[in-house]
Amino acid sequence: MSSWEDPEDYRARLDRTVKPGSLLLASTDLLEPTFRRTVIYVIEHNESGSLGVVLNRASETAVHNVLPQWTSLSARPKALFIGGPVKRDSAICLGVLRAGTHIDGLEGIRAVEGRVVMIDLDADPEDMAPVLTGLRIFVGYAGWTTGQLDSELARDDWMVMPSLPADVLAPARADLWGRVLRRQSVPLAMLATHPIELDRN
Numbered sequence: 596m597s598s599w600e601d602p603e604d605y606r607a608r609l610d611r612t613v614k615p616g617s618l619l620l621a622s623t624d625l626l627e628p629t630f631r632r633t634v635i636y637v638i639e640h641n642e643s644g645s646l647g648v649v650l651n652r653a654s655e656t657a658v659h660n661v662l663p664q665w666t667s668l669s670a671r672p673k674a675l676f677i678g679g680p681v682k683r684d685s686a687i688c689l690g691v692l693r694a695g696t697h698i699d700g701l702e703g704i705r706a707v708e709g710r711v712v713m714i715d716l717d718a719d720p721e722d723m724a725p726v727l728t729g730l731r732i733f734v735g736y737a738g739w740t741t742g743q744l745d746s747e748l749a750r751d752d753w754m755v756m757p758s759l760p761a762d763v764l765a766p767a768r769a770d771l772w773g774r775v776l777r778r779q780s781v782p783l784a785m786l787a788t789h790p791i792e793l794d795r796n
Contacts, residue, residue, distance in 0.1 A: 612755070613640050613744065616708025618762065619647065619753040620772060623789045629680055632772045635737050635753075636689070636763060638707055645739040648678035648687055650731075653767035658732055662686075664720050670729035670764035678733030688714040690723065690730035691760045698726060710760045729764045754783070 613619075619635040635647040656675045659666045665688070666673055678687055692698065692710040703718025704726075714723060714730055723730075739747070747753055756775050765771045776787035 613637060613645070613748070614708075615639060616711060616758050618650075618756040618758045618775060620756055620775060622751050622754060623786060625752050630737075634762070634771045634775060635679075636711075636758060638687070638689075638713065638736075640744070642741065644741050645744045647737050648689065648733040649676070649737060650762060650765060651767075651769075651771040652677040654734065656734075662716060662732060665716065665730065665732065668720055668724060668727055668730050670731055670766075672767050674767070676731055676733045676767075678735045679737030681736050681738045683735040685735065686716060687733045687736055688716050688730055689733070689763050690714045690727045691763055692726055693728050696726045701726065708758075711758075711763055731764055 615637055617637040617640070619637060621630050621633045625631060630649075633652065634650045636650050637645060637647040639646040653672060654675045654677050657666075658669045658673045658675060661675060668690075675686075677683075689707070690704070690712050692712060694710070696710075698704050698706065698712065701722065703715035704723065705713045705715075707713055714727075716732070744753075748755070756779065762771065762775065765774070773787040777784055
């Protein structure tokens, strides 16, 4: 039995509109290595552009080696994840709140959508520990200027899907791309069986 305690952990709202909390799944035709079979969590989407992080690209760098104070709160694997090709010298931290937790008045934390929040890495981890089930630290991010993401969506580079809080903390070995597709209705769910290497099919 899962330790998750909120109904939103099991059923994502059907919504294909890009907004904070949306997932962008690379289409089967998007073969560019940086984004192939990636799942991007959208953090910001407005008239100025869009920003998100790739959820399924773990690095080989342990959190302990860079930000040791956040190791205990980091979800397994306790590694930095590659959030995207932009500003690899910066870090973005996403956390998942415990069910029923409120963050009013808590400094260093900002709501994104539902129970997913952004964490200021200069904050005190001890202040965050009581309200979080876990967190993930991403180096770099994926970004789009005004209208750029709309253009990529128009040519079907991305599929827009609703997210679950657990997606943010998905294990590195999990096929998150396939898992998100399998929980959609047919025919989208059928894409989860799309081979990784077409020439091996």
